[in-house]
Amino acid sequence: MYSGSVSTPERLIEATRELLWERGYVGTSPRAVLQRAGAGQGSMYHHFTGKPQLALTAIRRTADEMRTTVEAVLGGPGSPSERIEGYLLRERDVLRGCPIGRLTMDPDVVADDELRAPVDETLDWLRERLAAVVEEGREQGEFASSLDGEEIAATIVATVQGGYVLARASGSTGAFDTAVRGLLSLLAAASPARTDV
Amino acid sequence: MYSGSVSTPERLIEATRELLWERGYVGTSPRAVLQRAGAGQGSMYHHFTGKPQLALTAIRRTADEMRTTVEAVLGGPGSPSERIEGYLLRERDVLRGCPIGRLTMDPDVVADDELRAPVDETLDWLRERLAAVVEEGREQGEFASSLDGEEIAATIVATVQGGYVLARASGSTGAFDTAVRGLLSLLAAASPARTDV
DNA sequence: GTCTATATCATGATAGAC
DNA sequence: GTCTATCATGATATAGAC
Numbered sequence: 539m540y541s542g543s544v545s546t547p548e549r550l551i552e553a554t555r556e557l558l559w560e561r562g563y564v565g566t567s568p569r570a571v572l573q574r575a576g577a578g579q580g581s582m583y584h585h586f587t588g589k590p591q592l593a594l595t596a597i598r599r600t601a602d603e604m605r606t607t608v609e610a611v612l613g614g615p616g617s618p619s620e621r622i623e624g625y626l627l628r629e630r631d632v633l634r635g636c637p638i639g640r641l642t643m644d645p646d647v648v649a650d651d652e653l654r655a656p657v658d659e660t661l662d663w664l665r666e667r668l669a670a671v672v673e674e675g676r677e678q679g680e681f682a683s684s685l686d687g688e689e690i691a692a693t694i695v696a697t698v699q700g701g702y703v704l705a706r707a708s709g710s711t712g713a714f715d716t717a718v719r720g721l722l723s724l725l726a727a728a729s730p731a732r733t734d735v
Numbered sequence: 736m737y738s739g740s741v742s743t744p745e746r747l748i749e750a751t752r753e754l755l756w757e758r759g760y761v762g763t764s765p766r767a768v769l770q771r772a773g774a775g776q777g778s779m780y781h782h783f784t785g786k787p788q789l790a791l792t793a794i795r796r797t798a799d800e801m802r803t804t805v806e807a808v809l810g811g812p813g814s815p816s817e818r819i820e821g822y823l824l825r826e827r828d829v830l831r832g833c834p835i836g837r838l839t840m841d842p843d844v845v846a847d848d849e850l851r852a853p854v855d856e857t858l859d860w861l862r863e864r865l866a867a868v869v870e871e872g873r874e875q876g877e878f879a880s881s882l883d884g885e886e887i888a889a890t891i892v893a894t895v896q897g898g899y900v901l902a903r904a905s906g907s908t909g910a911f912d913t914a915v916r917g918l919l920s921l922l923a924a925a926s927p928a929r930t931d932v
Numbered sequence: 933g934t935c936t937a938t939a940t941c942a943t944g945a946t947a948g949a950c
Numbered sequence: 951g952t953c954t955a956t957c958a959t960g961a962t963a964t965a966g967a968c
Contacts, residue, residue: 546951561842564762567943578953583945585951635840642903643832643840645758658904665901665910682924686917692901692910693917699900700893704862706839707855713862717893720886724918727879727925743933764961775935780963782933 547585549575554596559637563593563644563653594653600637601660612667618675619725622668622694626718632711635702665691682728690725697721744782746772751793756834760790760841760850791850797834798857809864815872816922819865819891823915829908832899862888879925887922894918 544552553574557566568589572582586592611624638660647653668691675681681690697717704713741749750771754763765786769779783789808821835857844850865888872878878887894914901910 562759562761562840564759565842568945569943580946580948580954581952589944639897639900639904640840642900643759643837645762648903648906654904654906658906661901661904661910684924685920689913689917689920691917692898692914693894693921696895696897696901696911696914697890697893698897700836700896700898701889703836703839703896704858704889704893706845707836707851707858709845709851709855713858713889714893716886717889720883720888720890721921723882723886724890724921724925727881728921765963766961777936777964777966778934786962 546575546577546581550577550582550585550592551596551599554592555600555637558593558596558600558641559634562640563647566593590650590653594656597638597641597653597656601656604638604660605663608664608667612671617680618671618678619680619729621671622675622725623722625668626694626698626722630714632702632705632714633709635706636699639699639702661695665695667691668694679730681725682730685728694721743772743774743778747774747779747782747789748793748796751789752797752834755790755793755797755838756831759837760844763790765789787847787850791853794835794838794850794853798853801835801857802860805861805864809868814877815868815875816877816926818868819872819922820919822865823891823895823919827911829899829902829911830906832903833896836896836899858892862892864888865891876927878922879927882925891918 550571553571554566557570557574561570566589568582571592572579575582582592586595608625611628612621614621614624616624638657641647641653641657647657665688669687672681672685672690673687676683676685676687697720701714701717704717705711707713747768750768751763754767754771758767763786765779768789769776772779779789783792805822808825809818811818811821813821835854838844838850838854844854862885866884869878869882869887870884873880873882873884894917898911898914901914902908904910
């Protein structure tokens with residue numbers, strides 16, 4: 539429940555962001571949004587044209603927030619491999635999953651180009667950003683020259699997104715951590731400097 | 736539409752399996768099931784107690800089918816690394832995603848232990864099965880001794896599940912294939928016999 | 933066993949009072 | 951700008967005819 543000095547549209551957007559994360563687009567009703575935002579029945583249709591536009595606004599904000607959070611790690615200090623490790627080990631609410639990635643399992647989001655666009659753009663940006671860091675690491679001799687930046691980046695993002703699936707299936711975070719450790723061990727074994735065969 | 740000599744319960748189960756794959760549990764209504772199965776309004780409640788029990792029956796069948804399909808590859812001929820590659824490169828309807836994994840993004844499935852159980856058990860079985868193959872490969876010197884079977888298995892399953900996310904976000908299969916190629920290149924680079932540094 | 937009819941509540945949206 | 955009706959439709963389930 540958002541209340542106090544925050545404006546009604548703001549409360550509607552935040553309530554929608556939460557519900558989209560928890561229940562997805564199909565599972566989120568205007569009624570539930572209004573209730574969580576503490577707003578009256580018609581008030582959502584005064585500020586937004588309907589559920590799709592409100593959802594689009596919410597998704598865009600979540601996407602922006604995610605880029606900012608990720609860039610703080612990938613664009614921060616440390617060697618390329620340290621930054622990738624930092625991304626993989628960063629604090630996460632694993633059982634809630636990814637607020638952007640989960641939308642790809644929503645049929646009404648995937649079917650609507652406008653709703654899908656911010657999801658696509660965010661995951662695309664993430665892959666490109668990671669690919670650049672991997673390439674940087676390869677130039678510095680941290681990764682084997684046989685590795686391709688875009689491929690490794692896709693594998694990293696996929697491991698994280700799939701890690702959420704495994705964690706949510708089992709109801710515990712263990713499987714996510716295990717998948718990440720496996721990926722880190724592969725990256726370490728793929729280092730030219732390895733001595734652990 | 737299933738028709739002909741197939742029984743009504745059978746048609747209801749198959750229609751439910753399709754809809755759960757396409758739209759998830761929350762997005763699948765009894766009405767849609769009945770329509771696709773070509774059955775009358777009340778007929779579903781004669782054979783099943785309601786939507787949850789019908790869905791459970793459908794999910795269990797899909798889970799069984801998936802095990803059989805996977806076991807054909809992982810328990811088939813070839814070296815451990817060849818079988819893992821076979822699993823990763825096997826034919827898939829990538830844009831439809833995984834009929835089991837997608838259910839982990841369904842709030843009503845995750846919240847219900849009975850519905851979540853077959854999802855959890857299937858992904859758990861898959862990880863154990865892959866872990867055994869990885870361990871086998873390690874013993875035969877195909878993989879570096881520093882790798883852990885359970886970890887690599889989790890990474891493999893996560894890459895596939897996350898690959899679906901990336902593919903569905905972009906609306907094309909490319910990102911799935913890229914993620915899989917990345918994982919295969921890491922597995923190759925982690926081979927004791929590599930000469931590609 | 934299958935069908936039609938019906939009941940109850942939720943969904944997504946609109947109209948109009950204040 | 952916000953609120954309380956109100957509406958048509960869909961979701962989930964039951965009753966009872968055939």
